[in-house]
Amino acid sequence: MSGVGRLAGQVAVVTGGGRGIGRASALALAAEGARVVIADTGCSREGEGGDEAVAEAAAEAVRAAGGEAVATAADVSTAEGAQSAVELAVATYGGVDALVTCAGVMRDRTFLKASAEDLDAVWSVGARGMFVMAQAAARRMVSQKRGGRIVTVTSTAGLYGVLGQGAGAATAAAAYGLTRVMAIELKKHAIRVNAIAPVARTRMTEDLPMFASGGLSEETYGPAFVAPAVVFLASSASGEMSGEVMSVAGTKVSRYRVQESVGAVADDPRRPWRGAAGFGRADW
Template structure:
């Protein structure tokens, strides 16, 4: 059997946005357990301080920086706090997020802008500030962006969220090329976990409630759907932050429950040719028997027990 590599982040410094609770807290705690110094970020000061307390009581080192992500100024504050407290920045985890779910015809400009500002612009500004610092100090670095199955497949009622998460996946692929010469890897993680945000998805809500009541998730969910606790998703972050993942970049990696996956990049699923080019009539004549004979599915499949 090959020797299991050691994931040791001793001396590394990480910022985790939106880490006062839920998945963000799980990521920050996992990084601290692996030896990293962590800047916890949240807009809720009490939640951020509780997170710092839980990390320090477990033997880690952490400080809180309370600011809403989305602006360049906020991103600079987070990077500046890491450098001020710990002397450098090695890892940026862009986890902060909100939901404003509405179907298209009921979604307001404010609903759309709020989600895009936090998820997409927040990821951009924080990654940009981190990249500037990492390139200046040398030695590489890690950008770990947080995506979602909604960004890979779409999800009913989540125009804003799905669009932002799809953009984050595209950012990971683009930045992995742009930052390669600086030794900075860029990956998007695609977590699936029982959180306050997941509870708003009707298919998962009953299972989140069951967990609150102390009932374990069934095996078909943990393996078949890759759905579990926030802590189940946390191991992926220190791995991607470590030397063991030094050659992993530009990828979308899924994790949840007992399941670890690699998402495919968008690709041409089928192709047809017409000498001299296509007319509308020619496309209509062949669509259902060639290119369109096996259309792609959309949406996040609802969980089904083995008996269904």
């Protein structure tokens, strides 16, 4: 399986690859010929504990399907853990061509009830972890002088807010901002960076209102629907596309963007600002 497909000969590192979207992505990347390094501590949804068997089970699933994969329980929220995942890819397969950052934890707390520890737990993996992992992979890609692809997995919470996801929204918004910066700075090295903001039923989201009601099942909104978008962005099929945010919700695929209103120049600061806030022509 590793000799054919859109990613034949490529090496992909997938963080959070032991379960959910990460596991589905690892399987899909391998099915397209990539050799995969799966990094996952096997922690709980809230970031507690760990189980090395989680990453290894996902790697075994890839191998059982005819692909190539190795596993690591490295903590990619640390610079040392991120670097060790890259070094494993280099030592095992010779380099890094694609990175997919699926690692994350969740603390489902409303803003007034969330603690600073909740924010630290989510931020350390989803924001700092994404930063140090992408940095380690990008540095390797730059040294290889053959470009690369980075796919970050963010959240709709960081784009338009979700009840109970203050820590997650802050982290996801940071991930979006970093994706944009990386796209700008890494362009000269032929490294393309894009994000996916998925709507998918996983162990992370199954008790959120939109999924707990039972209307959105894994059969219609599962991780398998997100994986093809990951493959697209991790391969040459996405061309020069960079700095974009895709949404995948079941069979629906769309793109998010930040939009600025037409605005107006206020010749009198005492005038109301309502007109400038609209997306039509401002009426002063």
